[in-house]
Amino acid sequence: MKAIQIDEFGDADVLRIAESPEPVLRPADLLVRVRAAGVNRADLTQRRGGYGRADFGDSTIMGLEVAGEVIAIGPEAAGFALGDRVMAVTGGGGYAEIARIDHRMAMPVPPNLSFIQAAAIPEVFITAHEALFHLADLQPGESVLIHAASGGVGSAAVQLAHAAGARVLATAQAGKLDRVRELGADIAIDHRNQDFAEVAAKETDGRGLDVIIDFIGAPYIERNIRSLAAGGRLIQVGLMGGGEAKIPLEIILFRHIRIIGTVMKSRTAAVKHAMTRRFRERWYEALSTGALSPVIDSVFPMADAAGAHRRMESGDAFGKIILSAAQ
Structure with missing residues (x-):
């Protein structure tokens, strides 16, 4: 099969398409003919050598999510048939013609959605x-x-929080604020020209926020903590701005604040299975009716994975960047 490979860590130009062995089917796996694959920041980190090795999980081929058709089923895999359209988080290997996925990470593609979506x-x-x-x-x-x-995660989070009846504040570049509001944000904040802590204080009458979802890290951590209400929860999902920071411990203590970190890529298989199940049980119907919609920034041919990575690195994207492997 053809797959995107790297011979050395580096910039986007190290990505190349080449022949690769097909993944071996294990008892609990599905093999999927990949029609589309999502691009994630973890892919950029892997390409640059941020994990210290070419592989991080199941495969030396990068790619953490795919959509396609089931072409083989392991003897312990249940709930799927040959030819089913599925979407799934993979343990690596998504940038390829065929991907191997644990059946407990797979979900049927809603009938109203394309493989790209x-x-x-x-x-x-x-x-x-x-x-x-x-x-x-x-x-x-x-x-x-x-x-x-x-x-990608931010635009999904805005939709989910809005659908759940929360009051949503969201930060983005000035030129993207209208689209953030369309997704369900009640207050859209220009992260370059507005201080989100000041806006949060004003919009909550000084009480503070109940929850903050952050991908930035060090440049935001102190203001995040100071912006939380008593009993507030900060969920740290990424460290795009770095991981070394000053933390006001007295606020954490006296306001009973919780700080929780999460990275799906490093979670155990059992935890990932549970995460997938929880999401599917709560939100699959909303995807099937169109109440929730994936946000697509752009689509690149699989062979131009380098272009997709450059698009993500530009900072101009809104939503997901997708690689198309459709024949």
Whole structure:
């Protein structure tokens, strides 16, 4: 099969398409003919050598989410038939013609969605649901600030929080604020020209926010903590701005604040299975009716994975970048 490979770590130009062995079917697996694959920031980190090795999980081929057709089923895999359209988080190997997925990570593609749309769902929507509801326990009527709301996880989180009845504040670039509002944000904040902490204080009458979902890290951590109400929860999903920071411990103590980190890529298989199940049980119907929609920024041919990576690195994207492997 053809797959995207790297011979050395580096910039986007190290990505190349080449022949690769097909993945071996294990008892609990499905093999899927990939029609589309999502691009994630973890792919960029892997390409640059941020994990210290070419593989991080099941495969030396990058790619953490796919949509396609089932072409083989392991003897312990249940709930799927040959030819089924599925979408799934993978343990690596998504940038290829054929991907191997644990059947417990797979979901049927809703009939109203294309493979391109389906490939934009698994990683970001499951991550957003886990952060907002399983970890932060966001409740209707609570306030939540979602940083980087124009990204894949951020745009999914805005939709989910709005659908759950929360009051949503969201940060993004000035030119993306209208689209963030269209996704369901009540207050859209220009992260370059407005201080989100000041906006949060004003919009909550000084009480503070119940939940913050953050992907930035060090540059935001102190203001995030100071912006939380008593009993507030900060869910740290990424570290795009770095991981070394000053933390006001006295506020954490006296306001009884919880800080929880989460990275799907490093979770155990059992935890990932549970994350997928929780998301599917709560939100699959909303995807099937169109109440929730994946946000697609752009689509690149699989052979131009380098172009897709450059698009993500530009910072101009809104929503998901997808690789199309359709024949």
